[in-house]
Amino acid sequence: MISQELNDSLTRVGKGTDAGEVLRRYWQPAALSDELMSGRPVVPVRLLGEDLVLFRDSAGKLGLIGRRCPHRGADMCYGRLEDNGLRCPFHGWHFDRTGQCVEQPGEPEGSRMHEQITTASYPVVERNGIVWAYMGPGEPPAFANFDCFRAPDTHVFAFKGLWECNWLQALEVGIDPAHASFLHRFLQDEDPAESYGKQFRGTAANTEIPMTKLLRDYPRPEIGAEETDYGLRITALRHLDDGRTHVRVTNQIFPEAICIPMSREMTITQWHVPIDDHNCYWYSMFTSYGAPVDKAVMRDQRLKEHRLPDYAPLKNARNNYGYDPKEQESETYTGMGLDINVHDQWAVESMGSIQDRTQEHLGKTDVGLIRYRRMLRGAIAALKEGREDALPMRNGTDPAGIFGPVSNDSIAEAGTAPGAATANSDAERRGACTWNAAV
Ligand code: FES
Numbered sequence: 001m002i003s004q005e006l007n008d009s010l011t012r013v014g015k016g017t018d019a020g021e022v023l024r025r026y027w028q029p030a031a032l033s034d035e036l037m038s039g040r041p042v043v044p045v046r047l048l049g050e051d052l053v054l055f056r057d058s059a060g061k062l063g064l065i066g067r068r069c070p071h072r073g074a075d076m077c078y079g080r081l082e083d084n085g086l087r088c089p090f091h092g093w094h095f096d097r098t099g100q101c102v103e104q105p106g107e108p109e110g111s112r113m114h115e116q117i118t119t120a121s122y123p124v125v126e127r128n129g130i131v132w133a134y135m136g137p138g139e140p141p142a143f144a145n146f147d148c149f150r151a152p153d154t155h156v157f158a159f160k161g162l163w164e165c166n167w168l169q170a171l172e173v174g175i176d177p178a179h180a181s182f183l184h185r186f187l188q189d190e191d192p193a194e195s196y197g198k199q200f201r202g203t204a205a206n207t208e209i210p211m212t213k214l215l216r217d218y219p220r221p222e223i224g225a226e227e228t229d230y231g232l233r234i235t236a237l238r239h240l241d242d243g244r245t246h247v248r249v250t251n252q253i254f255p256e257a258i259c260i261p262m263s264r265e266m267t268i269t270q271w272h273v274p275i276d277d278h279n280c281y282w283y284s285m286f287t288s289y290g291a292p293v294d295k296a297v298m299r300d301q302r303l304k305e306h307r308l309p310d311y312a313p314l315k316n317a318r319n320n321y322g323y324d325p326k327e328q329e330s331e332t333y334t335g336m337g338l339d340i341n342v343h344d345q346w347a348v349e350s351m352g353s354i355q356d357r358t359q360e361h362l363g364k365t366d367v368g369l370i371r372y373r374r375m376l377r378g379a380i381a382a383l384k385e386g387r388e389d390a391l392p393m394r395n396g397t398d399p400a401g402i403f404g405p406v407s408n409d410s411i412a413e414a415g416t417a418p419g420a421a422t423a424n425s426d427a428e429r430r431g432a433c434t435w436n437a438a439v
């Protein structure tokens with residue numbers, strides 16, 4: 001357990017807060033490109049507790065500016081998209097994508113007051129289906145050469161979903177390999193078939209063992225977490241009775257993403273992005289090393305589970321996540337259906353809006369999140385001392401030289417080191433990849 005003071009330091013995200021300032025030193029997912037596809041590309045964005053509006057101007061350029069008009073505070077989301085900017089409908093003040101007021105049509109002729117008026121504005125870029133914002137001071141860091149950014153657009157599908165809880169507990173479920181043996185357990189083995197939300201129903205790489213069986217029969221993985229240039233590499237070893245070892249390598253990408261294997265051909269890189277202290281979005285980039293992704297099918301599958309425009313899941317606390325005690329007896333560990341996203345959502349939302357970590361009791365299997373909190377504390381301390389260059393990927397190591405990260409399921413034969421099994425399995429799929437995935 002940790003003190004209330006430390007819990008506040010690690011979880012709060014507003015401007016000037018400890019973790020909020022760390023998060024502001026990195027590009028943040030602000031919206032899906034999909035959200036700008038309607039006839040009127042203007043969307044409200046609440047990010048790190050700040051209310052903003054994202055729009056595409058008539059030159060096709062993106063702007064992310066304050067949601068409140070600096071004149072009297074009207075909502076710029078209802079602005080008129082015209083004259084290469086956004087115009088407030090209340091008195092017609094007009095803003096360009098840098099947040100500069102360029103016209104005040106009701107003020108006296110020749111007035112230059114507008115030159116003094118600006119609203120918040122943040123740099124934005126679009127990469128593989130996501131619009132990214134940089135909300136910190138100075139220059140944004142370069143993007144790392146992660147697979148989700150290197151892969152061509154044809155091989156990446158991006159989606160998001162709302163979780164009604166603090167971002168840190170959302171992230172922590174992704175760096176906790178022990179929970180999969182319980183939370184995502186199916187009580188019967190299925191035919192290994194890969195489909196949405198059932199990624200633990202395929203076979204473990206290179207074996208005939210269904211993942212469901214493997215997770216169920218070996219619930220005490222040996223978990224290790226080591227620091228890397230980008231965050232943490234987390235290894236979960238399940239030692240099988242026949243001498244082989246199932247090796248699952250996942251990653252924490254600092255500050256708030258994870259990268260995990262979904263199947264032999266696909267990884268998921270997932271950001272847990274604070275909307276404010278009490279809500280977050282997961283943004284996932286599904287990256288294929290095999291065939292191009294079928295975006296229409298993947299989008300339709302997920303839209304069946306989510307409501308627009310806020311991407312709120314249809315199963316949620318208001319309907320008990322679809323909980324069915326009969327199903328819990330005979331089919332699934334949770335009784336909440338087959339979609340593992342719902343299981344994770346229940347786990348993190350049910351902790352309360354901000355988990356009270358003064359009451360928790362961490363075990364050996366929580367090593368991933370223990371190491372992560374240490375990294376976050378280190379980054380907070382470094383920023384307070386003005387040592388911005390001590391932060392991962394801002395420390396002089398060129399992010400462009402950071403590849404992967406390797407996330408993989410494999411089987412190490414008896415006598416083979418887990419690291420070698422991972423390297424072989426990963427090299428095999430990268431070798432067969434149609435885009436240059438070599439690391
Ligand atoms: S409130 Fe926006 S122009 Fe007056």
Ligand SMILES: [Fe+2]
Nearest residue numbers: 173179184344
């Ligand atoms: Fe999970």
